[in-house]
Amino acid sequence: xxxxxxxxxxxxxxxxxxxxxxxxxxxxxxxxxxxxxxxxxxxxxxxxxxxxxxxxxxxxxxxxxxxxxxxxxxxxxxxxxxxxxxxxxxxxxxxxxxxxxxxxxxxxxxxxxxxxxxxxxxxxxxxxxxxxxxxxxxxxxxxxxxxxxxxxxxxxxxxxxxxxxxxxxxxxxxxxxxxxxxxxxxxxxxxxxxxxxxxxxxxxxxxxxxxxxxxxxxxxxxxxxxxxxxxxxxxxxxxxxxxxxxxxxxxxxxxxxxx
Amino acid sequence: xxxxxxxxxxxxxxxxxxxxxxxxxxxxxxxxxxxxxxxxxxxxxxxxxxxxxxxxxxxxxxxxxxxxxxxxxxxxxxxxxxxxxxxxxxxxxxxxxxxxxxxxxxxxxxxxxxxxxxxxxxxxxxxxxxxxxxxxxxxxxxxxxxxxxxxxxxxxxxxxxxxxxxxxxxxxxxxxxxxxxxxxxxxxxxxxxxxxxxxxxxxxxxxxxxxxxxxxxxxxxxxxxxxxxxxxxxxxxxxxxxxxxxxxxxxxxxxxxxxxxxxxxxxxxxxxxxxxxxxxxxxxxxxxxxxxxxxxxxxxxxxxxxxxxxxxxxxxxxxxxxxx
Numbered sequence: 001x002x003x004x005x006x007x008x009x010x011x012x013x014x015x016x017x018x019x020x021x022x023x024x025x026x027x028x029x030x031x032x033x034x035x036x037x038x039x040x041x042x043x044x045x046x047x048x049x050x051x052x053x054x055x056x057x058x059x060x061x062x063x064x065x066x067x068x069x070x071x072x073x074x075x076x077x078x079x080x081x082x083x084x085x086x087x088x089x090x091x092x093x094x095x096x097x098x099x100x101x102x103x104x105x106x107x108x109x110x111x112x113x114x115x116x117x118x119x120x121x122x123x124x125x126x127x128x129x130x131x132x133x134x135x136x137x138x139x140x141x142x143x144x145x146x147x148x149x150x151x152x153x154x155x156x157x158x159x160x161x162x163x164x165x166x167x168x169x170x171x172x173x174x175x176x177x178x179x180x181x182x183x184x185x186x187x188x189x190x191x192x193x194x195x196x197x198x199x200x201x202x203x204x205x206x207x208x209x210x211x212x213x214x215x216x217x218x219x220x221x222x223x224x225x226x227x228x229x230x231x232x233x234x235x236x237x238x239x240x241x242x243x244x245x246x247x248x249x250x251x252x253x254x255x256x257x258x259x
Numbered sequence: 260x261x262x263x264x265x266x267x268x269x270x271x272x273x274x275x276x277x278x279x280x281x282x283x284x285x286x287x288x289x290x291x292x293x294x295x296x297x298x299x300x301x302x303x304x305x306x307x308x309x310x311x312x313x314x315x316x317x318x319x320x321x322x323x324x325x326x327x328x329x330x331x332x333x334x335x336x337x338x339x340x341x342x343x344x345x346x347x348x349x350x351x352x353x354x355x356x357x358x359x360x361x362x363x364x365x366x367x368x369x370x371x372x373x374x375x376x377x378x379x380x381x382x383x384x385x386x387x388x389x390x391x392x393x394x395x396x397x398x399x400x401x402x403x404x405x406x407x408x409x410x411x412x413x414x415x416x417x418x419x420x421x422x423x424x425x426x427x428x429x430x431x432x433x434x435x436x437x438x439x440x441x442x443x444x445x446x447x448x449x450x451x452x453x454x455x456x457x458x459x460x461x462x463x464x465x466x467x468x469x470x471x472x473x474x475x476x477x478x479x480x481x482x483x484x485x486x487x488x489x490x491x492x493x494x495x496x497x498x499x500x501x502x503x504x505x506x507x508x509x510x511x512x513x514x515x516x517x518x519x520x521x522x523x524x525x526x527x528x529x530x531x532x533x534x535x536x537x538x539x540x541x542x543x544x545x546x547x548x549x550x551x552x553x554x555x556x557x558x559x560x561x562x563x564x565x566x567x568x569x570x571x572x573x574x575x576x577x578x579x580x581x582x583x
Binding site: 187 | 267270271274277278281282305308309310311314323325333
C-alpha cells in the first residue's frame with residue numbers, strides 16, 4: 001500500500017517569528033522545520049504501511065524556495081521519498097492555490113491513501129484537505145483519530161465534539177488526522193543519515209502544468225487586509241464556595257460541553 | 260583546526276536533542292532515581308534504538324560506522340540533559356557484548372587499578388546485567404550475580420546509585436591489553452564530553468534563572484557579580500568544547516595528535532568546567548540553589564561522579580607532566 005502524506009515546512013514556532021508588514025504573512029526566510037501537526041500523519045502512514053506488510057510513504061510538499069530541512073525530518077522517520085514543488089511563484093499562495101498545487105503533485109504518485117494534518121500550525125485555515133479531495137475527485141474524511149485499512153476500504157474513527165463517528169469509504173481517499181492521535185517516532189541516527197540519500201523529486205509549477213499567475217500572490221482569491229494582536233486572555237472566574245460552588249462548576253463544564 | 264560542525268553532525272546533534280527533550284526532561288530524569296540502578300530500561304532501549312551506543316560501531320556489525328568525534332557530539336548532549344546510566348560503558352561495550360548496542364543488555368565498567376583502595380565501587384550496579392573490568396592486560400566480563408555486592412542507602416548522586424564489593428572474580432576475557440588501553444582513552448574522551456555537556460547545561464540553567472529572577476527592581480543577571488559568574492561559566496564551556504572536540508578528533512585520526520595526551524587535557528579542562536559551573540550555577544540561584552527542587556545539584560553531583568572515572572584529575576595532570 002502506498003500512502004502520500006502532505007507535509008508543510010514552517011518557521012520553528014519555538015523561535016518567535018515575525019510578520020512581514022507588507023504582505024501581512026509570516027516571514028519565511030529562516031530555517032524551516034516539519035510542522036509538528038504533520039508528524040502525526042507521517043507516523044500514522046508509516047504504521048499503516050507496516051501493517052499492510054509493504055508499500056511506501058511518500059511526502060508531498062510545496063515551498064517558494066527549495067527548502068528541504070523539514071522534509072528530511074520526515075524522511076528520517078521512515079518516509080521513502082518526497083515530491084517538493086518549489087517555485088518562487090508560489091509565494092503568497094492561498095489555501096485553494098495550495099490545494100491545486102498539492103493535488104497536481106499527488107497526481108505524480110500512485111497513492112492508495114492520502115493523509116494530511118487537520119490544519120497547519122502557521123496558517124490554520126483547515127480547508128486544504130477537503131479542497132485536495134475535491135480537486136482529485138476523491139472521498140474526504142476529516143478529523144481522523146484512528147484509521148484502519150481492510151482490503152480497499154478505509155475505516156476511520158472521526159473525532160467530533162461529543163465523541164467519534166465510525167465512517168468508511170473506498171480507497172483512494174483523502175483523510176485528515178488530528179494531532180496527538182499517535183506518538184510520532186524519533187528519527188534514529190541511521191534514519192537521519194539515510195534521509196540524506198532519499199529521493200526528493202523537486203518540481204516547478206511548469207512541471208505540473210500550472211500557470212504561475214494562477215498561484216501565489218497573483219492567483220490568490222483571498223487577501224489579508226489587516227493584522228491585530230490577539231486579545232489578552234481574560235482572567236479566570238473565581239467562585240467563592242458558599243455551599244453551591246459545585247453547581248457552578250458543573251454548569252461551567254456543561255457550557256464547555258465537557259459534561 | 261575548524262571545529263564547526265558539519266551538516267551531518269548538526270543533524271546528529273539535533274536528532275539526539277529531540278529525543279532527549281521528548282524523553283529525558285528534567286522531571287523524567289529525576290524520577291529515574293526510583294528505578295533499579297537509576298536506569299529506566301524502556302528509555303534506555305529508546306536511546307539504543309536511536310543509535311547512541313552504536314555510532315562508532317562498523318556498519319557490518321549493525322552500527323553507523325561513524326567516528327568518535329561524532330559520538331562525542333552526541334555524548335555532550337547526554338551530559339547536558341544529565342541522562343543517568345552507564346553511557347560510556349555501553350558505548351565501549353557495543354560490539355564486544357551481545358545486546359548492548361540494542362539496549363537489551365546493560366553493562367557497567369570498572370577499572371581494576373593497582374592504586375585502587377580495597378573497596379570496589381560499581382555505578383548503577385542494581386540495574387546492570389554484567390560488568391566489564393578494564394585491566395592492563397585485557398578486558399574481562401563478569402556476571403553481576405557472581406559479585407558479592409552491598410548497596411549503600413544514600414549515594415552521593417541519587418541518579419548514580421552504586422554497589423560496592425571487596426573483590427572481583429577473574430571473569431571471562433573478551434579483549435586483550437591493547438584494546439583495554441584504547442578503551443580507557445576512548446572512555447576518558449566520552450566522559451569529558453559528558454562533563455562538557457554538564458558544564459553547558461549548568462550554564463543554561465543559571466543564565467535562564469538570572470534572566471528571570473528579579474531583585475531590587477531588575478533581573479539579577481544585570482548585576483555585575485552575577486553577570487561575571489555567567490560569563491566565566493560560558494568561557495569554561497567554550498574552552499572545554501575545544502579540548503574535548505580535539506581529543507575526539509585525535510581518536511579518529513592519530514595524525515592530528517596523541518589521543519591519550521589530548522584525552523588527559525580534555526578531562527582536566529572539561530572536568531574543571533563541569534565542577535566549577537555546577538558550583539556557580541548554585542551560586543547564581545542563591546539560597547534556592549541549595550534546595551533539591553532546583554536542578555543545579557544534579558549537575559554538580561554528576562560532575563563529582565565523573566571526576567572519579569577513567570582516572571582522577573591528579574592522574575591526568577601527572578600523565579601530562581610525564582609527557583613533557
